[in-house]
Amino acid sequence: MSAAADFRLALADLGAALVELAVPSAIIGGVAAMARGVERATADVDATIAGEGVDARRVLAVFAAHGIEPRLGDALGLLARSHVLLLVHTASGTPVDLVFGFLPFELEALANASEVDFAGVPLRVVSAEDLVIYKAVAWRPIDRDDIERLLARWGDRIDLARVRTWLGQFASALEEPGRLAEFEALERRARGA
Numbered sequence: 001m002s003a004a005a006d007f008r009l010a011l012a013d014l015g016a017a018l019v020e021l022a023v024p025s026a027i028i029g030g031v032a033a034m035a036r037g038v039e040r041a042t043a044d045v046d047a048t049i050a051g052e053g054v055d056a057r058r059v060l061a062v063f064a065a066h067g068i069e070p071r072l073g074d075a076l077g078l079l080a081r082s083h084v085l086l087l088v089h090t091a092s093g094t095p096v097d098l099v100f101g102f103l104p105f106e107l108e109a110l111a112n113a114s115e116v117d118f119a120g121v122p123l124r125v126v127s128a129e130d131l132v133i134y135k136a137v138a139w140r141p142i143d144r145d146d147i148e149r150l151l152a153r154w155g156d157r158i159d160l161a162r163v164r165t166w167l168g169q170f171a172s173a174l175e176e177p178g179r180l181a182e183f184e185a186l187e188r189r190a191r192g193a
Contacts, residue, residue, distance in 0.1 A: 035118040068088070113126050
């Protein structure tokens, strides 16, 4: 099988697992950026689910039934510490990171997500606006590139006041007061101002 076919299989199995879980879920990260029109490459898949009241053992069982297994021996221990399950789609070797969301922003992003056909696979994907916020919190070079491209593509449909409000809250919690000013500079560059 080709790398593209392997990746599509991983997406299909992940999508099926998320549907079977029947909890609010969405794709975030690089695949979400691609699904929202950003040209880039990625080798992994990031997803999020509403974490409140979710039985992690059931999540693992559902994902295992779809060929997605823990990458580490103590998956539940890591989940307890970080709210993330590090998984791998065994047939393709594709890494899958599953974030359990509890924060008001994460739950809002899940509520705003919509279904997108990505490479022939129907997936719930966070909105471009919420993806900008996720990426502005992560703030790695690839995230800044994605933000600039998302703003260029979706800028007139992104509520920048909402982005600034959430980013301001995250910047305060992360004790990174300069993040908002850095975002403003990047946003001006995306607009060509």
